[in-house]
Amino acid sequence: MKPLLRWVLDSLLPPSCLACETPVEKDGQFCLNCFKAANFVTAPMCRVCGVPMPYDMADLCVHCAANPPAFTEARAALRYDETARKLILPLKYADHTEAVSGLATLMRRPGEAMLQAANLLVPVPLHPARLRQRRFNQAALLAIALGRLTGRPLSVDALQRTRPTQQLEGLGAAQRREEVAGAFAVRAGAGLAGKRVVLIDDVMTSGATADACARALLDAGAKQVDVLTAARVADQRLDEAGLA
Ligand SMILES: [Zn+2]
Ligand SMILES: [Zn+2]
Structure with a gap:
């Protein structure tokens, strides 16, 4: 504006x-x-993907133990619940961009260490067709706001979606991985060699998208990829068992 x-x-x-x-x-x-x-994500959590854990029982969640992701560490500000949804959903479907700076501020604390070590902030991209429909990429808005807050360099177009992917909602972990595998590529000349990248997104669910993005960034020469999101969906099975 x-x-x-x-x-x-x-x-x-x-x-x-x-x-x-x-x-x-x-x-x-x-x-x-x-x-x-607001429910902030607090310890105990999985050391790698940052999913809240019921109690300090293990270093890694079952998913990370079985399928180690390509990213080193993922952290989030909020648990994805009713309040987080109210904040994030309007970002996706309307022009309610005021929430961006507030969310970016909340993301700073859980992301402090990774942001300090970062050479580059990169948002999870939308496919061009989806971008035309929504008119902006909420992950890019968050990355821009975080770049401004922290002074870290930013590349909004280092990562690109090479094909549209279907909504991952309702898919199992293996199907999610399959759906996003190879759906991301790094722009030629993005200059990632040896860089520590922080990948930014609004919500992390299973981590399949973040994993696919991290793989593309590492293939292009990035030294390490960490992930920072505004909200994190808790593990449904732990929630259902009343443990989370
Ligand atoms: Zn994990
Ligand atoms: Zn209020």
């Missing part, structure tokens, strides 16, 4: 909470009630 227009709107409307209509002091904040309702 143009600064002047922004200024005019800001002076007319008090800033409201990222997740509800409650007025707050500054743009990009949660109101007190929503902040209390």
